[in-house]
Amino acid sequence: MQKVTITDAILVSNYIKGDESALEVLITRHKQRIYSFIYSKVFDRDIAEDIFQDTFIKVIRTLKRGKYNEEGKFLPWVMRIAHNLVIDHFRKNNRMPKFDNSGDFDIFSVISDTSLNAEKVMVKEQVESDVRRLIDELPEDQKEVLVMRMYNDMSFKEISERTGVSINTALGRMRYALINMRKVIEKHNIVLTN
Amino acid sequence: MAKIYSEHSNTPKKQGFKLRPKDETISFILNYSKALSVINYKNLKFEALQN
Numbered sequence: 001m002q003k004v005t006i007t008d009a010i011l012v013s014n015y016i017k018g019d020e021s022a023l024e025v026l027i028t029r030h031k032q033r034i035y036s037f038i039y040s041k042v043f044d045r046d047i048a049e050d051i052f053q054d055t056f057i058k059v060i061r062t063l064k065r066g067k068y069n070e071e072g073k074f075l076p077w078v079m080r081i082a083h084n085l086v087i088d089h090f091r092k093n094n095r096m097p098k099f100d101n102s103g104d105f106d107i108f109s110v111i112s113d114t115s116l117n118a119e120k121v122m123v124k125e126q127v128e129s130d131v132r133r134l135i136d137e138l139p140e141d142q143k144e145v146l147v148m149r150m151y152n153d154m155s156f157k158e159i160s161e162r163t164g165v166s167i168n169t170a171l172g173r174m175r176y177a178l179i180n181m182r183k184v185i186e187k188h189n190i191v192l193t194n
Numbered sequence: 195m196a197k198i199y200s201e202h203s204n205t206p207k208k209q210g211f212k213l214r215p216k217d218e219t220i221s222f223i224l225n226y227s228k229a230l231s232v233i234n235y236k237n238l239k240f241e242a243l244q245n
Contacts, residue, residue, distance in 0.1 A: 023227050027220055036213040052215045056223040064232045065239050 008074035041086045055082040127192050134181050142177035145170050
């Protein structure tokens, strides 16, 4: 028995006349080609699915409004609609870039809210207060250099001029100040982290 | 330098998918078609979706 294939043009014509089953035949006939075309551009199944759906919604509306005038060229016409919708999709995405978190890289691992919350502000104040008390325990000459360097942001040249000692001496006092502070921190198990 | 051969997890060929739309999508399109009617009034066309 010979299989009779109804042409696209006849199916489109039947559909316009009200035969809903003609659309089903057209979709079944061309769905793989149209979907593959869309997928080859967007590389995402969900997006391809959406564009496929939008393509046929446009096809249906055009046909039902009687605006279709490309008899015999149904598939190229649908492909052109799909192509335009793919372009629209990329245009929309360029305007509003989004991050795809499906891979190994998580964008939220590198961006964070840098402002401190109430708890972090309190911890920061506590740490700063502890450090100041540690500095107060240092010998006067070491304390002087450390305060000038860390709090007044002075260079060692400026410190040496201000204190009347050589740069090397100022550097040495700074070094011993830090060593002594570390010793006290370790001895008393002080936690200075924010 | 190490080469990284990464492939998108959604790649259909890897997962044995066939490149065709889901049945639900086809079903939605066919139902939309059945529900949509265009009403002609003089030179105007109105679309109506009936569920």
